[in-house]
Amino acid sequence: MTSTAAKSRFELNGWHVLAGVVGFFAVIIAVDVVFVIQAVRTYPGEVSVTPYEDGLAYNKRIAQLEAQEQLGWTAGVAAEPGAVLVKLRDEQGRPLTGLTVTGKLKRPATEVGAKALTFAEAAPGDYTASAAEAGAWDVTVEARGSGGVRFEAQRRLSWP
Template identity: 65%
Template sequence: MSHAEPDTRPGFRITGWHVLAGVVGFFAVVIAVDVVFTVLAVRTFPGTVSVTPYEDGLLYNRKLARIAAQEELGWRAAAAAEPLAVSLEVRDRAGAPLSGLAVTGRLERPATEQDRKALTFREVSPGRYRAPAGGLSGAWDLTVEARDPAGRSLEAERRLTWP
């Protein structure tokens, strides 16, 4: 029978210094990656949303005034997507159809500024207006403005979906 000699070579043992080096190394990598991402984010977006914030605020105040005037009129609009057109129905506070309006609008994709379409509506029956839109598919945002001969106006926005 042969007798095996015990291995007297010292083996690798994990000590407290190894654990400390691993933890410090891990957090050093995490902090370095965070610093790189933060620097890249700040360089690519300086935080400026508008170069004319004061003027934008004035335009917004005017829009709020138009909305308040529109609420006083009590006009309501309902839009629908038809196979090749957009239909719009405009009624006054009492629910009576509003005739003789000049109605314009535009269609645009919700997520992009491409494929904007200008619309010109014509009255097809009292209070009901229609604009040809062509063969559309998917979701579109409709913005319309209806103005009567006295200068009173209605602005409305709707999301329409075609199959």
């Protein structure tokens, strides 16, 4: 009886170890494949819908910024209670009046909730637009003057 009892006991050999190692890595690879497929399906990594066109516009953007720098204008953008305040000054610090000022307010991480802003001149060189939502916002302000003069400023603002 002792010889049959000894034969029925499980004995670990090389094939068992090989099957265990292969099975372990098969599970790891299968889980990794599932994760990669889900990652690609949920976020394709696309930053821009029109990357080629964005690249072509790059030199135009640089030329616009150089022309803006030559103007010598400055912009102070601040978050006021329920409003965005923009103070536009020329190179001598004098207020810039009579400009058409527009803007866009958007969240730093998403396009959801983006708002167009239309500014009105509240005082010489001071332009305001209503904006009353709490949180952090990126504001882009564009001022246009006579003769096609264009000035753009970007700031991050936050309201309590």
